[in-house]
Amino acid sequence: MSDITTLTDFLEKTGANLRVFDMGRRVSLVSANTFSRFEQCEIPYPQPYMYHARLGVLFWYPQAPEQHFIWFLQFPLDEQGFIIQAARDDFLKRLLETIGQNAKDLSEEENQQAQNLMKDNPLAFTPDQERIAIFNAKAKLALGQPASRFHDQAEEYFTGQREMDNWEDIGLQGIADFTVRLEKQDNGAELTQHIADFPDIPFSALCRCLENEAIDHKLAAAICERAEKLIADPEADRLTLAAAIRGVGHSQAKGLRDGLIRSVLESSHSEDIEILTVIAARAWESLESPALLKPYLEKLAICSAGDQAFVKIVRDLIFVPGLRTLIIAQFRDPDRSEALSNAIGLLMGQDS
Template identity: 30%
Template sequence: MSQPIASISEFLLHAGTEYRVFDFGRAIRPLTEQQFLDIENGQIAAPYPRQQHMWLGIVYWNKQLSTQHYIWFIKLPLDEQGLLVDAARQHFLELVVTALSEAKDQGENDLEQASQIQQNPYIFTPNQQQLADFNALVRVTTKQDVTDDFESAKRYLEAPKLLDWQQVSMQGLADCIHFAQEEELLVYTKDMTEKYPATVQQHILCSLENRSISDAVTAQVVKYINWHDCFAPLSKWALRAFAQTSDSKEKQRVLTKMLKRKKLDVDLLTIISGRHWQVLDDKNMMLLLEHAAKVDADNYTDFFASFFADLAQVPDTRDIALAALRNPERSVALAQAIGALFNNP
């Protein structure tokens, strides 16, 4: 690796690896190799930004050397247009190459050493649920077997009265959801409140958030949402669970109905913008921003500024969010929140 490395893709290819890239920004989603190349080359904006960063899980391996897979969790800053900041990406690579050079004399495995670099400001640690889902997704994508926890979790989900749920691991549940065919998902998501304790329901809903689901599974998840108390924690998990549904009409119906409520809390607003931004046409964007402005007006917080900045960086909602700034039908609260954006840049 004596030649200058221009990109993460080039680094991994130069090392003789195969790799898969997953975006962690707004649920876990796979990126194609071409998408990642285009993002690295500055040809397209990061599709799922969060907090002005691109969050990546990259698994790589060299099957000529071993069956071992290695992982990077990388958080890279984006500019105001959502493009990758090249200087930060290059700094990350410089740190990796320097660490590998220092370890080379010790005869350590380059790929293993690269995966263990922790003294790097661009490395982040996912939470336990994300790690379980990522592990399962990687196994599905790379055609690996399920983990040892899979069978006991599957037996429990199919016959919950016969097993103690506390003996079932989070990883086992994640494997069951990500390896499941539609028929199995329909079994797992039917009458969840009657079959499983709240903890198991939460894990199922969290895992569903990180995979694509069919119209039929979506319908069962939507039934799960208690419209009389949409602020309840498990209802919020259910709202996140159909982030990657194929049923765009049902998503539009559910979210439009929710946006018409008189009040939404910060968690619900964040879920809508972070998981269901695809429903934010001009009308729904105005409803969402009105709710966000009301949070600031009622609680004297600075929520609106960061909330708007996040929406303005998502490629799908950037133009719609910016157009909302000029909408003459905005309320006094929204006008004041927008004014504060320019008074406190």
């Protein structure tokens, strides 16, 4: 395979500018150094999701910055979270066979061939609509392009320039653009001021986009305050509560996020599979605290979705660097409940 052994090698030799985004647990930029080291099997993937590294690869060429290419790839991971090299090598082989061994100064036709490689590629995947919207918003920002035409409507609504019930013409792409540019356009204070007033549907859509942003303490506090009211109400809409947890999942205010997770695990909503799934998928860093991981696993063992939900979620979490050791320690805790012991037994039995 000549001297090209990684995707980074290939793109560097073509002279491309590269941005890589995680498309799994949240849409976030993966540094060039982290991606390169991951490809070279020097480090496990930092944010694995369902046993894969799900990536959005954006690249373009200085001579034609208006033309960019996007590949959505999911690389399978081994039990330690490292890339399975055979899958990567097969992808590179297909790529080099498509455009030739001399990956340099690609013509427009060769670039299109490389793009078309995704159509029948076993590593290619299609993210959901929310992920696509966020990726598009972040890609435009990375390319120095203006936000989509839907941005202004979202900005007007979420900064209080519209009536609270006048939201039905606001699209997901507009909300994604608004949240991605929240700090850049200094809209955080106005958004925070109105968090308590948004109807459930736009509030939930907003939070599902905010989960990808490191929001500040004040905005996180406003979301948590609304969430605590939902937690206190046994009849509260679980999807709205789950969205609120997502909204603070990547917040800078880790103490507020952890406090919210603690509250929900002590509430009547603690065995709801929607809530438990969101914690694992979007606020998993809170589980790095043994004081939260222990009650989380206990609730998961008796949750409304049954034993298979425990197996699926824990298998996923074990792939996350930093959580595997902590989870195994909880498995060995002699004070664990009988329900957790039984769930662990089922997990081990299926893995043997």
